[in-house]
Amino acid sequence: MTHVSTHASEEQLHEPSLLRIAGFPYFLIAFIARLPFAMMVVGVLTVVVAARGSLSLGGLTSAAVGLGTACFGPLLGAAADRFGQRAVLVVLALANGAMLLLFTLVVYGTAPDGFVLLAAVGIGATAPQVAPLSRSRLVTIIGERMPESRRARTVSGTMAYESAADETVFVFGPFLVGILASAIAPWAPLVGAAALTVLFVGAFALHPSGRHVSADRDAAGRAPSAVSDLFRPQLLIVVLGILGVGIFFGTMLTSLTSFMADRGAAEQAGLLYGVMGVGSAALALGVAWLPAAFSLRARWLVFSGILLAGTLLLGFVDSPATMMVALGIMGIGIGPTLVTQYSFGAARSPRGRSATVMTMLGSGVVVGQSLGAAVAGEIAESVGTSAALVLPMVAAAIAFAAGVANWFLSREHPRQASVKG
Template identity: 70%
Template structure:
């Protein structure tokens, strides 16, 4: 049998196929549209900004609580059956939510309905990361795995950033041109079609060879709670805190200037820069280790939040957001790469959904807290919240360095 040289072995693009990446990208859109779409339709139909904020938070809580269990189920039974079931359920729950919002139902029922929307949200991004990491580990030469994993996490993070910039924009266009319920209807349709296609794609059959015949993992569930893995979860939770605090504080900043509706456009400065820099991480030299990257880019994130807290004009705020884009994208890529490297055997989907849930929980918690601070104490104190979140990311990076001694 002829030995295939590493240089002639197929790339990940060839192994997964270009259609896979297109399907996986569009399949992320529904979730990016859900949180903002839910907020828009509730504020419009119920004329209550506070209920709208609570409803968006309920979606996030549902995702964070149930997401890791969906990841564990995918590890145990395979991604295909889990994704098919949640795609159908989520499309149905979105339709039910729209009906509940426009009905005379109580606010509590609206919140419960929003929770079910989040709980059934297909975990496309974590499942995609897990699926691609499995292909890399099982079907690529060992010497190419580290760089390919880094490049994959770069792409995945850039895809997430792009979707979360484009998703809210699409919600605004549909709500303005058609009706507030239109984004929810489109999210339901996209879930059925593209999450279904993502589930049924041939890569959906990829299962780690480390799994037993009955699907059981060779590693104990307790390995998910190793300090070296939990510190990554804390770090990515800090990034979620930053996202929630930054957007809310920025909205307050622009509202003071009578242009709250422009906060999303200004936020895009950071989102676009973050996506571009996330892609660039794949080209960093191997000697610039993941531990060093975490500390370096988290340091840039911290510096950017200092500029953010002291910005006195829209120009100064734009510069601060540009600096933050340099720090947050590569930091996110680094944390997902560390999560992939430290996943217990046969539990990669569980780990990826844990990390994804960490971002969601942090974002929801910080948005709620920062909004309360902005309303009670003003924009100045609210602008300190992203700084505190960046401090969490840096502290977790230092702890990670202490938990993983330098190897020479």
């Protein structure tokens, strides 16, 4: 018996880890390649306000970037599933770099505001979906090259890392924009984002893993699943839930900025928001170590419930200190909720369509964020901060309600669902 168990443990030691299969350079390249996307929305806002002197146009332009991503993101994911990631990403890296430079020229030129908005949509439409495509790439590798007994836990750990990487980048991206805009000029963040896009998205596209196409696809690139499989209630409820999380991000940052502006310290909103971001990223990583008995559908309910409880405290905050407490509680809920939703997306992807599903989820976050920020900004300005602070509660309630619906839609145990490429 001892000999058998020793032999089994030795086999486990020799089983390749995802880090070894993909390689450390992959994770470094994929991390840096996300930065331009995190810089775009804030960079666009910064340069429009500086060049055109209009905060209103700046907000509309940021929303236009989100609109472009929302409309074209899932289509780009479908193209990556159909033709492979490498070809699609190489084209996008060059196109997006060019659009960022073109946008900068249009903003500083004499073109009407309508052209500025059109160029912003172009930035969003060509935005390389590095984060969703990285998730899809890794999930496909896990499904095809790792033992079945380790897939569910490895997918959970991978989604935890990817979500933590996203959160880190979305905190660091705006910070980098601020440094470049202050040290050089308002146009510098967009030129920097263009350079990073061509170099690092290009490197992400050309990485050996980019050649990897799901074995579920035939020689002509066709998937065995129908497009209609993307519209099953079990998958759409995940999209709705992640939309709620996106709306939360947009409404929370905007209403927090209004809250701090009322106290004459609008520039400190980012620091307070970082309290939630750091906690969220740390807890997101911790999801990988949760016991298997704590099922995915239960995690969604528990952590979105914590998020909802944290937002309800916004009705009572009266100082930056009490706001920090509320944000700390929200941070405990938001990261693990996002990880769980992406894990459901991976488990429920129709065969051969994981890139499409991951870009649907990624676009859900972007759409929610853009929509939430626009609505919260308008309400904060016309009605007041207290009214704007109700919006994160509504967003958290959407995420929680989707979790309740998901509980009843989860017929099989999600942990035991096969990982699909």
